[in-house]
Amino acid sequence: MTTVAAAARIRPKRVLPGFGLTMGVTLSYVGIIVLLPLVALVLKGAEIGPERFFAIMTAPRTLAALKLTLSAAAMATAFNAVYGLLMAWVLVRYDFPGKRILDALMDIPFALPTAVAGLALSALFAGNGWYGALLEPMGIQVIFTIWGVAFAMAFTSIPFVVRTVQPVLEDLDPQYEDAAVTLGAHPFTIFRRVVFPAILPAFMVGVTLSFARSLGEFGAVVFIAGNLPMKTEIASLLAVIRLEEYDYNGAAAIALTLLMIALVLLVASNLLQARALRYKGRGA
Known part of the structure; x- marks a missing residue:
């Protein structure tokens, strides 16, 4: 029992830091580099209004x-x-x-x-x-x-x-x-x-x-x-x-x-x- 419990507590060594840090860095990158510019573009397009948007796209x-x-x-x-x-x-x-x-x-x-x-x-x-x-x-x-x-x-x-x-x-x-x-x-x-x-x-x-x-x-x-x-x-x-x-x-x-x-x-x-x-x- 002791041997089994000790083996269960042994975890493989990680090359990278824990899940929280790696996930946080990943989400920060996605948010700043990818999502933020897209959101800015969507918000800029929303300011136009549907009538003006339709007029621009049907020109x-x-x-x-x-x-x-x-x-x-x-x-x-x-x-x-x-x-x-x-x-x-x-x-x-x-x-x-x-x-x-x-x-x-x-x-x-x-x-x-x-x-x-x-x-x-x-x-x-x-x-x-x-x-x-x-x-x-x-x-x-x-x-x-x-x-x-x-x-x-x-x-x-x-x-x-x-x-x-x-x-x-x-x-x-x-x-x-x-x-x-x-x-x-x-x-x-x-x-x-x-x-x-x-x-x-x-x-x-x-x-x-x-x-x-x-x-x-x-x-x-x-x-x-x-x-x-x-x-x-x-x-x-x-x-x-x-x-x-x-x-x-x-x-x-x-x-x-x-x-x-x-x-x-x-x-x-x-x-x-x-x-x-x-x-x-x-x-x-």
């Missing part, structure tokens, strides 16, 4: 900027969903020379300043650039179009899909795929019925984060878009323009709208993840 220029932003973000996310999944699959399932280099290159959009990325893309897709010189004679113009905006968004947000799917693929137990092979399933059937349901929650997270990141992209887009009002002007740039015009209400309304869209996407993603995990748990 033709604002609607055009939102339409372009959402359309280009959807195009970029669709590309990232396919390309990111394929890239994660290649990095996990195959060994080849230069694999480590390719894996490291996936993080360049995170490390590279977005303004530098925008300048590089503009130089490539300009009429005298390496890509533009080949595309424009065929009647394909990327720079100063929605395609350029979508390409810039895809460039900066592609790591979200790769880095969320990759670790799940690495941890996936191969015995389920081996069992499917012994039952005579085709490779695509194995991917569709075994692999993809297992990685679906992580895939949804990556796609949602990619879309949210594309909505807020600024630096990489402003150089390649041309920023033509009613044509290639994104919502985040319009918010900056309203600030430069000292129209704080207009800037706050646009920023608050983008914030609400991003929050709705994140909540929907979490709900879909929870549903997928529950379905997976029932099927296990």
Whole structure:
């Protein structure tokens, strides 16, 4: 009894301080760095009033900027969903020379300043650039179009899909795929019925984060878009323009709208993840 009681009193050594201190530091960081700016933005938007807010958001220029932003973000996310999944699959399932280099290159959009990325893309897709010189004679113009905006968004947000799917693929137990092979399933059937349901929650997270990141992209887009009002002007740039015009209400309304869209996407993603995990748990 004494030995058991003494063993129960023995606690493993902690590398970090106790729960109270660590939780307090964490919540302080979240409150000061994350929540406080968001609350300030919400309060600033609430000062506008519903009528003024509706008038700002239904202005033709604002609607055009939102339409372009959402359309280009959807195009970029669709590309990232396919390309990111394929890239994660290649990095996990195959060994080849230069694999480590390719894996490291996936993080360049995170490390590279977005303004530098925008300048590089503009130089490539300009009429005298390496890509533009080949595309424009065929009647394909990327720079100063929605395609350029979508390409810039895809460039900066592609790591979200790769880095969320990759670790799940690495941890996936191969015995389920081996069992499917012994039952005579085709490779695509194995991917569709075994692999993809297992990685679906992580895939949804990556796609949602990619879309949210594309909505807020600024630096990489402003150089390649041309920023033509009613044509290639994104919502985040319009918010900056309203600030430069000292129209704080207009800037706050646009920023608050983008914030609400991003929050709705994140909540929907979490709900879909929870549903997928529950379905997976029932099927296990």
